Amino acid sequence: METINTRRSIRRYANRDVEPQLLNRLLTEAERTQTMGNLQLYSVIVTRSKEMKARLAPAHFNQPMVCQAPVVLTFCADFRRTTRWAEERQAAPGYDNLLSFINAASDTLLYCQTFCNLAEEAGLGLCYLGTTVYMPSQLIDILQLPRLVFPVATITLGWPDETPALSDRLPLEAIVHEETYQDYTPERIDALYREKESLPENQEFVRINQKQTLAQVFTDCRYTRKDNEALSATLLQALQKQGFMEK
Numbered sequence: 001m002e003t004i005n006t007r008r009s010i011r012r013y014a015n016r017d018v019e020p021q022l023l024n025r026l027l028t029e030a031e032r033t034q035t036m037g038n039l040q041l042y043s044v045i046v047t048r049s050k051e052m053k054a055r056l057a058p059a060h061f062n063q064p065m066v067c068q069a070p071v072v073l074t075f076c077a078d079f080r081r082t083t084r085w086a087e088e089r090q091a092a093p094g095y096d097n098l099l100s101f102i103n104a105a106s107d108t109l110l111y112c113q114t115f116c117n118l119a120e121e122a123g124l125g126l127c128y129l130g131t132t133v134y135m136p137s138q139l140i141d142i143l144q145l146p147r148l149v150f151p152v153a154t155i156t157l158g159w160p161d162e163t164p165a166l167s168d169r170l171p172l173e174a175i176v177h178e179e180t181y182q183d184y185t186p187e188r189i190d191a192l193y194r195e196k197e198s199l200p201e202n203q204e205f206v207r208i209n210q211k212q213t214l215a216q217v218f219t220d221c222r223y224t225r226k227d228n229e230a231l232s233a234t235l236l237q238a239l240q241k242q243g244f245m246e247k
Helices: 020-030 050-060 064-068 080-087 098-121 136-142 186-198 200-208 214-222 225-241
Strands: 042-047 071-078 125-129 149-158
Touching: 020 098, 042 050, 042 098, 050 064, 050 071, 050 136, 064 149, 071 080, 071 098, 098 125, 098 149, 136 149, 136 225, 186 200, 186 214, 200 214
Parallel strands: none
Antiparallel strands: 042 071, 071 149, 125 149
16 A cells, blocks of 8 residues: 555556446545635546547657556546536626636645545555646547636556656755745755755766756756747637636
């Protein structure tokens, strides 16, 4: 059974189903997580069929685990349900705006993380796909998401068929600020990133990408300005399409 100190992203899964009863229990238990105004501004699309997983895969850069995992879960920021409830109860909803999306996205990510913790406690393995917000329009069309519903997180889920190494993490002092934010001096950056940069796997990462520093791998290869700006434009277009940029 996984604990938070040994959790790892699982990308290979055993040929074993995730029983609907188990999945529904975990999804139900996750509903106890925090939520804005007790509105539960999220929905989850459960994908099991090979056909649908094959359709989703290109939107996730064809990462193999999308098709190989027994279950793919797409967690969506959802203000449609609340809006429809208001409309059917003689109330006037005003949730077609950016703040409402941020609130719903926050709710969704809290629910997703709670579910992930519960799933790993149950012995399941999973991988969080950051590609969800890169290709939202494709996911919106494939999953037939209506106005005021937006995909914000995807996980692949199944029984682990691997035990990968633990990923490195920065020391606590890198993320905790007492009372007020303490900006990062060159000396602090050196101290906080020294261990990460000295790991053999990260030094190899630099070598195979033909860069001088690990930071350059991220800025020049993995998350470039060009890609970030292009994907930001795509994200804004999708938000407008789904009705979150009306006001």
